[in-house]
Amino acid sequence: MTNNLDALLTALYVKIDDEIGDTRWLGRPPQLTDSELVTLAVAQALLGFTSESRWLRFVDSRLGAMFPYVPRQPGWNKRLRAALPLIKKAIRLLAVDTDFWFDNHWIIDSTPVECGRSRPTVKRSDLAGWAGYGYCASHSRFFWGLRLFLVCTPTGMPVLWALANPKLDEREVLLAMLDREPYLATDRPSLLVIADKGFASKEFEADLAFRGAELLRPSFKREKKRKGESLLKSVRQLIESVNDTLKGQLDLEQHGGRTFEGVAIRVAQRILAMAAAIWHNHKTGQPVIRSLIAYDH
Secondary structure (H helix, E strand, O other): OOOOHHHHHHHHHHHHHHHOOOOOOOOOOOOOOHHHHHHHHHHHHHHOOOOHHHHHHHHHHHOOOOOOOOOOHHHHHHHHHHOHHHHHHHHHHHHHOOHHHHOOEEEEEEEEEEEEOOHHHHHHOOOEOOEEEEEEOOOOEEEEEEEEEEEEOOOOOEEEEEEEOOOOOHHHHHHHHHHHOOHHHHOOOOEEEEOOHHHOOHHHHHHHHHOOEEEEOOOOOOOOOOOOHHHHHHHHHHHHHHHHHHHHHOOHHHOOOOOHHHHHHHHHHHHHHHHHHHHHHHHOOOOOOOOOHHHOO
């Protein structure tokens, strides 16, 4: 199997259609199936189209042989926003279909998802009450928006993810994610959760220990060196590279969402694109598992 965009889209379509397929039973079936919708959503993220109008024109002119019918921009937007549960199911489907799903090393980090900059935008936005002000340490600036919390394996394969108000405590968000699907942690013996200093807390570590997991994080200056801390430098590079894949290659910061549903589906769309690339690279035996170079043109 060749390692290019056409091969990825074909393999992804077959996988989604076989495992999930269409769940519509009443009324006239849509001209664009759910499997085609998911495949096109991945292609849009991989090719870097942040404008839906430009993307649909590109599909008409370049991908018409593979997708004979694509709705216009209003219909595409409506179908995509309604497909959030389907996108989430597809992310999990691809993750479970790889050896990485059984990895007992998890990396947890959060990254800002900016949703507005001007004060009038903050006041008028439909995201008010869900989004909020937070601080981005890597850019040394405040932002208004959300935080994306991502739990992934060292290869970058997503295990859990959530969008939350940046004012919420990072530890509380992670525990809420684990409470939603507790078996994910308990089914992995000797699970090691790798995080930064923001997750430091005796109560948090005790809660993880109750779930059978151990926390590996950098120590503070007043603390003794923690077990395994010497390995953290290389692991931190993995965390930053996963964020760079989402922001630098999949345009996470240019999501363009203006509503709750709009932001959520666009973030999920990019996480699915990364998961699809990792899944396909693993299946085709590529040396670099998270590389998107073969699919971005």
